[in-house]
Amino acid sequence: xxxxxxxxxxxxxxxxxxxxxxxxxxxxxxxxxxxxxxxxxxxxxxxxxxxxxxxxxxxxxxxxxxxxxxxxxxxxxxxxxxxxxxxxxxxxxxxxxxxxxxxxxxxxxxxxxxxxxxxxxxxxxxxxxxxxxxxxxxxxxxxxxxxxxxxxxxxxxxxxxxxxxxxxxxxxxxxxxxxxxxxxxxxxxxxxxxxxxxxxxxxxxxxxxxxxxxxxxxxxxxxxxxxxxxxxxxxxxxxxxxxxxxxxxxxxxxxxxxxxxxxxxxxxxxxxxxxxxxxxxxxxxxxxxxxxxxxxxxxxxxxxxxxxxxxxxxxxxxxxxxxxxxxxxxxxxxxxxxxxxxxxxxxxxxxxxxxxxxxxxx
Amino acid sequence: xxxxxxxxxxxxxxxxxxxxxxxxxxxxxxxxxxxxxxxxxxxxxxxxxxxxxxxxxxxxxxxxxxxxxxxxxxxxxxxxxxxxxxxxxxxxxxxxxxxxxxxxxxxxxxxxxxxxxxxxxxxxxxxxx
Numbered sequence: 001x002x003x004x005x006x007x008x009x010x011x012x013x014x015x016x017x018x019x020x021x022x023x024x025x026x027x028x029x030x031x032x033x034x035x036x037x038x039x040x041x042x043x044x045x046x047x048x049x050x051x052x053x054x055x056x057x058x059x060x061x062x063x064x065x066x067x068x069x070x071x072x073x074x075x076x077x078x079x080x081x082x083x084x085x086x087x088x089x090x091x092x093x094x095x096x097x098x099x100x101x102x103x104x105x106x107x108x109x110x111x112x113x114x115x116x117x118x119x120x121x122x123x124x125x126x127x128x129x130x131x132x133x134x135x136x137x138x139x140x141x142x143x144x145x146x147x148x149x150x151x152x153x154x155x156x157x158x159x160x161x162x163x164x165x166x167x168x169x170x171x172x173x174x175x176x177x178x179x180x181x182x183x184x185x186x187x188x189x190x191x192x193x194x195x196x197x198x199x200x201x202x203x204x205x206x207x208x209x210x211x212x213x214x215x216x217x218x219x220x221x222x223x224x225x226x227x228x229x230x231x232x233x234x235x236x237x238x239x240x241x242x243x244x245x246x247x248x249x250x251x252x253x254x255x256x257x258x259x260x261x262x263x264x265x266x267x268x269x270x271x272x273x274x275x276x277x278x279x280x281x282x283x284x285x286x287x288x289x290x291x292x293x294x295x296x297x298x299x300x301x302x303x304x305x306x307x308x309x310x311x312x313x314x315x316x317x318x319x320x321x322x323x324x325x326x327x328x329x330x331x332x333x334x335x336x337x338x339x340x341x342x343x344x345x346x347x348x349x350x351x352x353x354x355x356x357x358x359x360x361x362x
Numbered sequence: 363x364x365x366x367x368x369x370x371x372x373x374x375x376x377x378x379x380x381x382x383x384x385x386x387x388x389x390x391x392x393x394x395x396x397x398x399x400x401x402x403x404x405x406x407x408x409x410x411x412x413x414x415x416x417x418x419x420x421x422x423x424x425x426x427x428x429x430x431x432x433x434x435x436x437x438x439x440x441x442x443x444x445x446x447x448x449x450x451x452x453x454x455x456x457x458x459x460x461x462x463x464x465x466x467x468x469x470x471x472x473x474x475x476x477x478x479x480x481x482x483x484x485x486x487x488x489x490x491x
Contacts, residue, residue, distance in 0.1 A: 032455070033426050034401040222400070222426060290404045292424055313403040313426055341422075341429060 005050035006143045006204045014218045022116035024051040026221055033222035037315040040190050040227055041358045044149035045219040046211050051115040052144055054198065055125070056108070059134035063106045069128055070101065071246060071264055073256035077103035083174045083187055086254045087246050088124065093269030094242040095249060097121050098234060100187060102176045110176070110183075114236050128265065142183075143204030145197050147216055148227075150358060152194035155214045156184075159207070168195075182207075189224065191231025191356045229312050229321065232284060232353035238295060239282060239309040239323055247273055248325060250282040250352055280306065283330065284352035285322040286362070291340055293322035293347065300337040300344070303327035308338065316355045323352050364394040364488075367459055371475055372484035373435040378459065385472055389435060390463040391423060391454065394488050399425040402451040407443040407465055414440060414467065416474060421464055423454065432464065436474050442466040 003024045011018065016027035027048065029036060039045040057066060066074045072086035082103050088096045097117045102110040113121045125136050147156050157165060160179070167179035168186075176185030176196075183198035199207050212218065225235065232250075234240055240249035247270065255270065256262070273279050285308065287293050293311035300306075306326030314321045326349070330336065334349045350362045366372075371379040376395035380388045396402065406422040414420050414434040421432035443465045446453060454462035469475075479487060 029400070032401055034403075034452070226426065290406060290424075292403065292429065294429075313424075315426075 003051065005048055006201045007048045007050060007145075007208055010205055010208045011048065011218070014212070016218070016220060019221070021051070021221060024115060026051060027218070029220040029222045030218050033220065033226070034315045036217060036219035036223035037226050039217035040149045040192055040219060040223065041316055041355070042150065043217070044147060044151040044155045044194070044215065045217045045223065046208070047146040047148070047219050047221075047224050048143075048208070049146050049196065050143040050204065053113045053115055053118045053121070054139040054142055054144070055111040055113060055122070056137045056139055057111060057134055058108050058137070059132070060107055061132040061134050062109055065129060065132040065134045066101065066109060067262055068132075068264055069125065070099070071251075071255040071266065071270070072101075073258075073262060074101060074103060074109065076256065077101075079175075080104055081171075081175045081177050083176055083185065085174075087240075087251050088121070089246070089264075089266030089270075090124075090242055091265060091269075093245050093266040093273065095236070095240045095244055095246055095251070096124055096242055098236055098240070098251070098254075102185065116237060141201050142198045143201050143207075145199065145204070145208060145211065146188055146190075146194065147197065147211060148188045148190040148192045148194035150193060152192070152216070155211070155216050156195055156197070158214050159210045189231070189233055190227040191233070192227075193357070225310075226312050226315055229310050229323065230314050230316055230355035232323070232351070234282075234323075235310055244325075245270065245273055245279050247279040248281060277328065279328060280325045281328050281330075282309065282323055282325050282352055283332065284350045284354060284362070285311075285324050285336075285338070285347045286350055286354075287320040287322075287338070287345060287347045289319070289345065291345065292320045293338060293340065298339045299324050299326055299347075300339065301326055301330050301334070303329040306330070306336075314354060316358070317360060321354050322347075364392065364397060365459070366392070366394070366481045366485050368481040370459070371435075371478035371480065372487075373433065373478060374484075374487045375433045375435075376488075377432060377435040379435050379475065379478060381475070382466070385469045386441065386466055387436060387469060387475075388463050388466050390458060391432060392484070393458040395423075395430075396455050396458045396462070399423060399430060400427045401425055402454045405447040405451045405454060405464065407447065408440045410440055410443060412440045414438065434467075435478060436467055437470040438467040439470075440465050441468050
């Protein structure tokens with residue numbers, strides 16, 4: 001059974017090439033993935049992300065529950081609308097999913113989790129809710145559109161009511177606000193300025209059309225992947241999964257170790273891993289010659305083998321980039337080898353961040 | 363349905379061949395093939411003067427999605443390659459049967475052309491994919 005988002009007809013109208021994405025029929029591109037990528041880097045593009053799963057957590061124990069469930073500490077969130085990126089671990093310290101949590105009040109949070117992991121995420125969240133007074137409610141009645149790029153906010157602004165414009169005025173990165181019928185957040189997955197907009201299902205097609213009319217280019221999952229990889233953002237299922245520690249997935253910054261008495265799931269395992277210092281790490285790779293570093297290729301280093309978790313051609317840079325999991329002793333600036341199409345090539349190790357706000361950052 | 367010009371010959375591995383006269387042919391990949399591959403980012407071509415045999419992997423089309431070998435549809439000597447693809451690999455996407463050509467071959471044996479598919483045969487072969 002293939003799921004379709006509320007914008008499915010709009011994709012067909014726009015000439016999308018549709019593919020199966022974890023049970024959802026989604027646009028991979030609308031003609032040229034590279035042109036869509038460039039639209040986001042230089043102007044404004046939009047993605048249908050309605051397949052993503054919105055889960056509201058409410059109740060007197062909402063804060064206590066989330067402080068147990070995820071590795072970052074929601075108690076740090078003090079301003080209404082502030083968002084937090086983090087991971088949800090199993091008891092073995094592996095990443096069940098990465099997610100964004102929006103704080104409204106200490107008894108009301110909104111989570112956005114991956115669609116591919118929806119079923120197991122909800123099962124896990126419900127299982128862990130035992131003993132907490134919380135309600136966990138999926139909100140499938142919304143569509144979601146990510147509008148990204150240097151001109152994204154200006155183009156969205158032309159569609160907003162005066163009240164909505166007021167609500168988002170001066171909103172800092174990683175915030176969300178309910179503005180009329182829209183929930184508008186300054187989050188994204190591209191390394192550009194922009195919004196992610198949660199819209200009631202019956203208004204989604206209309207919003208998409210208005211954005212189209214405002215000159216926002218429809219972009220598919222292909223461009224979404226090259227954009228997020230250039231930005232050095234992880235993709236669940238490739239760069240980490242249930243067998244991978246957040247310490248081995250560039251997610252250490254999303255762990256709140258303080259206060260030490262917060263007993264989040266996976267804490268003991270992570271503490272032991274940190275003390276041992278033996279987890280591999282996720283780095284960036286750069287290859288400036290002809291050829292593309294592909295997901296799954298072997299990385300050869302003096303300290304042992306690693307693997308490319310995500311590799312692609314970077315349209316912004318004009319050469320290949322990748323994220324790779326390598327032994328911890330590999331240093332930034334090192335040259336390592338990748339086995340590419342039967343030959344070994346030299347690639348440079350850098351921090352896993354390649355492009356931000358349209359510019360090369362290494 | 364992709365465009366499949368009737369004046370060309372085809373290999374089931376999605377190369378097209380155009381006869382230029384004097385035993386010279388131009389080789390490229392079909393519109394259907396570029397559509398499957400997606401945006402082209404690099405094209406590795408053979409060297410001029412390379413002797414190639416039918417079925418050899420002689421070039422690579424690398425797209426955002428994958429690297430794909432391109433096979434020699436005929437035997438002979440490479441006499442010219444499309445140098446524009448060095449800076450503009452996207453020509454393979456935008457004009458697969460024209461400006462996106464890959465290389466030209468001086469045929470070793472013109473009779474080899476008879477073994478290739480005509481447009482209808484190629485259309486049938488991709489229907490079976």
